[in-house]
Amino acid sequence: MLDTTTIEALRALGLSHFILSQLAPMEGQEPSTLWRVTEVQREQLGLQSEQGTCRARALPALQQALFAEARQLAVGDWVLARRNALGETWVHRRLAPLNCLQRRDPSGQRQTLVSNVDTALLLMGLDHDFNLARLDRYLVLAHSSGVPALLVLSKADLCRDPAARVQEVRQHLTHSRNAVLDVLAVDGTQADTVKQLRPWLGLGQTLVLLGSSGAGKSTLTNTLCEASLQPTQNVRGDDSRGRHTTTVRRLHGTAEGACIIDTPGLRGLQLDASAAELAQAFDDVQALARGCRFRNCSHGDEPGCAVRAELAPARLRSYQKLQRELARDSVGPLERRARFNERAAMGREAMAHKRSKRGEA
Template sequence: MDTNSSNTDSSNTHFSTTSTNNDYAALARIGLNTHLMAQWHALETNPADRLFRVVEVQRNWLQLHDGTTEHVARVFPALADALYGAGTALAVGDWVSARCHEQGEWWIHRQITPFTHLARRANDGRRQPLASNIDTALLVMGLDHDYNPRRMERYLALVEAAGVFGVVVLSKADIGTDVEGRLAELHQRLPRRVPIHVINGQSPEAALELSPWLGAGQTLVLLGSSGAGKSTLTNTLLEAAIQQTGDVRRGDGRGRHTTTARSLHLCPGGACIIDTPGLRTWRPDVDADSVAATFDDIEALAQHCHFRDCHHDDEPGCAVRGQIDADRLLNYHKLQREIARSQQTPLERKAMQAKWKVIGKAGHARSQDKRSGNW
């Protein structure tokens, strides 16, 4: 980078006891706010404890920043085990308390509870952190083959459900297809409160277009698929070629993973920006009520449905069907089903699989009867 808190501690380890005060003005420049500051001051800290922000996460080490200098650090095994068990592993953007060992090695022994956290669920149900302490998510989608309104609705719903403000960024305006038509489609499908910007990620004007979210001390994360233009936009906002960029495939417009790790950088205007590898999938890590709240246009109309438990499928007196774009409503239902599956216990998942297995066998038997004339 240029320029409930965990109580797990290992005080029996020998540390340098030289007290070094935090430079709070420098920390504020990389995103420290009053909420995080209050947590820090509430901790029972050792004179050797220092407050840092995580700017890069690797397998065996993390890169920390104190607003002036970077340090390589490792996580105490006890804290790593506790965070893994709670599904809250450290992510880029986290704030931590660390101490310097007598040998000059830095060790992280506390995590400051983030005020926002983005994560997704892996195929095996494990929680995978994306970024922490985010103010704004720039949801980047190319106006070429990358254009997919359903995916944008999905990303928007998931970041808003996590308490992060979402901004739609349509990139590649200079080479996009049917730019005006696609912009009009998104304005029709997405709630009016959602800002939508059309940019050329290589132009300095992109920074001016996005300036309302680039204020000093603000933290942004760029999310989108590979080839959407995230790294190009990151370099433009940083006014430096920090991230490697690459071409997309000619056949389907899919991008290659030029960004392989999440990292936090400081923009000239003072905002912190986190670039991320392309997301091929984003399985929900939020509850159904939170996602429903992000589809507030559907929820508002649902209050006028004839039946209180209306699913907006084929029930009579539904106030949603016909008023909401059919594809948006389909996407809403799909997300709710995915969330329901992600919240199932292993036993519930097995029971559901057994149920559908029985249904499948019954359907197969009926088909066999029809073909044999026994129906």
């Protein structure tokens, strides 16, 4: 379906053997062009291939199939498309992605953020944006998707002692073997940032920038691409909050040959992870728990708790909070209603008991 020249050209866009393997069974079918999704805006898609870029839409049949599977087209996807007699490009197939970074939206529905990513760059500003609890949440997002994470502490020029912040993060994650690939403090406006990130910017690699608004994602994108591709704004002076300069996810090519996906800051990050994926992200808790005196230790007030003795307190609080969220979100509507009715009945019983003690009817 693809000749050698086309394959080599698409490798610069992140084409992998996993995606190529899905094309072999399609030999002999009606000719299609392989594209990578670079932008999604409602029904409009931005696509790129060795032929260049174009705008497209997904066929209704594909939209219905994806809806039935609770999936959506996302930046980073590989798709097959055809042009009709009117010159319009229509996507008719989405190739299965190697991985997807997903969250739950405010209504509880699964939302795919990006697909087919090699490395997640977790950005956290060395100003008011510095927050270890948020870092732990983003780490679960990355690990639950099977994507290695690299922590980038941006705005190093605004911090008196960036090295101390780096050490603080390392101590927070000291017992975890798979937390992050590395912790880097950078000034995203400077060209030497490219040198610091070069090991992850190889030809055909795909990176996604994740972090809150104002963390410096768009600034870093412009530096890595050596172009003003994304508008940037200053954060608020009192709390370093950003202004959502980036409104859609977009894939760009860097000067080093990698692809980078800039994303809007997430106002809320409700995780879409299982109990097993949460445990994997907090492998330090699981490893230390083997030394607890009690097998069913909750790492609360029990004596002989190895986790509480060794783990950074902030890290343990993150784990316990995410555990509670997971338990709450895993409860179905019927069980939620039953629990509500049970609490309401207990409340009525307590009120009746009080009235009887006061001699009321």
